Amino acid sequence: MIRTLAFLSAFALAGCSVVDDAVPLAQGESGQSAHAEALYAENCAVCHDGGVAGAPTREALAALSPAAIIEALDTGVMREQGASLDRIDRILLSQHVGNEAAGADVAIEYCEGDLTFAGAPKWNRWGANARNTRFQSNSDAGLDLVDIPKMELAWAFGFPGAQRARSQPAVTEEAIFTGSQSGRVYALDTETGCAWWTYEAGAEVRNAPLLSTGSDGNPDTLYFGDFDAIVHAVDARTGERRWSQSIQDHPDGTITGSLALHDGTLFVPMSSTEIVSAYLDDYACCTFRGGVIALDAQNGATQWRWHTVDVPRKVGESSVGTDVIAPSGAPVWSTPTIDAERGLLYVGTGENYSSPANDLSDAIVALDLTTGQRRWAFQSTPNDAWNAACGRDPKPNCPSQDGPDFDFGAPPMLVDLAGGGQILLAGQKSGEIFGLDPDNSGKLLWRRRVGMGGFNGGIHWGMASDGATLWVGIADTPGNKFAKGPPRPGIHAFNPRTGAPLWSRIEEPTCDEVAYKCMTALSAPLSAIPGAVFAGAHNGRLLAYSSEDGSVLWSDETNREFETVNGVQAKGGTIDSSGVVIAGGLVIVNSGYDKFGEIPGNVLLVYRRRGS
Structure with a gap:
């Protein structure tokens, strides 16, 4: 789990009021x-x-x-x-x-008529496909290499009352589907930004909505999870709720990663905020168990549930006398990856919350798609236990192992290699990348260090690959005592079959201050099309790199104020957590992230080629 001692990691803005609670005025x-x-x-x-x-x-x-x-x-x-x-x-x-x-809420401008679809989604799922490779063909991208230098802002949409925008959109020819910090989910017209419909989830929706398609191949149902660990299924045309289902099995349980869908089953990653609760001296740490739950996509019924740790038990007492309970944690806060051919689901796990750590933290795990039974696991960093109490002094709830907090926040990618065969690629906050053999129980084929690593990466949220090249974004922000080597923020390319380096572009800070406005770190996941890789930086810069040598093809500054189609005062900031979406001739990105002292913002930006 990322080091999120956030006052407001997520919550609902809409429908909340303190007006009914009269505050005494005697003072x-x-x-x-x-x-x-x-x-x-x-x-x-x-x-x-x-x-x-x-x-x-x-x-x-x-x-x-x-x-x-x-x-x-x-x-x-x-x-x-x-x-x-x-x-x-x-x-x-x-x-x-x-x-x-x-x-203050803002009136929503609704589109005239009804939303209808004339084809399959152009960008769907967190990783653009079930294998999470984040690579788009030219046909789905609607964009060629020659178009990229001609991109300009078409319109901007402001999220009311928000300080972050992290729900990566799903896109069809007609609509952009995205969640928000308020818990409102929007279906926005691709041309004008008017709303076809809105849906109130009740808590922040920070993951990427997922579209299923009907027998005609057109979008049918939109699925997403919210901060309260509730999965929602709504009609993609109208926004009407079809069902909602809580998956919470712990008071601090939540959904961070996006949902995966295969053969009528939804796979939902389970993470938590107990890492924050542990900051309190009198909190008995810890009892959350990370994992995955499988739901029937038609009605939300549970098919199976798998946990990363056994039932925790008391193993000692802290320095202030509260119970130490272990094993715990090992959340899954990235999107599961589907391997239909082998009948497997791949997930990456985070650190344990209490010591002793178990053998499934900081691991890539393969589960049976049908039963949820573990088939195999590869653990890259043993003995990693950490929680928010480790960031203070004294720190009675900090595990004895105290880090390094090197989660797999980026999901594994199942890649068809150029020349034949497949490989499972994984990137870790440690700054390392791994090639695993999916045909041999995840056997390690190669391991390579790319960056120095850190609690925000190293590799934080995701990589991209077309099978011939693996593109890796590195954050390498300062502050982790376990970091190794010099910082290497920027974009790096590797041969996915061997892990051999192809090229690197180190992005130097833009100013001398140790501040996010100067940081060129690439924490958000990369996205690629033939010839180009798109990235967003901590300082708010949006970039398109050449996939061949890392040269910059195009860029724009999002750390500024924008005039919005919905009249909401909005500005961009740090681009983090949510990656760039390239679909139907559009380049779409959320800008603004208020965690870790990063630059807040509340805007969705939509770019298209000049003259189109």
Whole structure:
């Protein structure tokens, strides 16, 4: 799990209100303000004034509505911390830190008529295909190499009240489907950005929506998961709910990765925010069990559930007397990969939350598609146990192994090699890449270091391959004591069969400050078409590289304000978590990410070739 001591990792903005909870005015406004500031200093400042890398800054919190903050404290990622405050103090704190104007809803401009489809999706699934290779043919991309230098912004869409935009879209010829921090899911017209429909999930939708197709080959149902670990199935044409199903088997359970679909079954990765709960000294750490659940795509019924750890049990006590419970954690916060030919599902796992670590953390695991039984596992980094308590001092809940927190946040890719055969490729936050043999129980074929590694990568969210080349984005942001070698942020190319390096382009910082506005790190997943690889950087720069030598073919600056088609005040920022989508002649990206002190933003950007 990424180091996310975020005050507001995700929560619903829409429909939340603190108006009904009248705040006593006996102290007067100045007295309330002083009391609220004291609450902030005692309960929040240690993280949000720069003490914890994963926490949004106070400036970022000030751009959020009080409703968003109160929900995070009541039922969201900070509910354990909020439980120590009474209801009135939570309201005072949210009103003092937040911005009431940020919660103002904006009228939605709906398209005229009904949404209909005239063909299959142009970009679907997190990885553009079930094997997660993130490679698009020219026909689906609707874009040739000669078109790329001619790309210009067609329109921008602002997400109300948001400080991050991380739900990578699914795209058809007619619509762009994307989630938001508020929990609202949009079907936007590809030409104008008007809304065909909206759907209220109730909690942040941060993964990539997934379209199924009907017997006519046209989109039928849209699937996605929300922060409250609820899977939703809605009519792709109307946005009407078909079913919703909770998969939560732990109070802190959530869905970070995107869903996979095969032969009528949805495969849902299970992650959690218990890594944050462990920050509290009196929290008994830890009991979450990562894994995957398989659901019937027609009705949401559970088919099987698999966990990465056995049932945790008490193994000791912390320095303050709370129980130490293990094994725990090993979340799956990336998208499962389908291997239909072998009947396997491949997943990457994260670190354990408590010591001792088990043998399925920081691993690539193959599961039987039908039963969920484990077929084999490859563990790259044993003895990795870490949680948010390790970022403070004293740290009674920090596992004795204390890191290195080198998850597989990027899903494995099943690649058809040029010249024949297949290989399973994996990239880790350690900064290493791996070639595994899918025909020989995941046997390691090669292993190569690309970057120095770190808690945000190394390889963070994803790579891309066409079978002839593997393209790897490296973040290498500073701050991990387990990093090896010099930082190598940028894009790197390898022979996927052998792991031999082909070329590298190191992106030097754009200014001298140690700040995200200067960082050229590539944390978001790469996306490729014939001749070009698209990437988004921590500083907000959007780039298209030559797939042959890494030269820059085109770029645009997203770290700025944008005029939006829906009238929402919006700006871009860090591009992270969500990758570039190339579909139907469009280049689409979300910009803005408020974690780890990165640059907040709330905009969806749609580019097309000039004159088209």
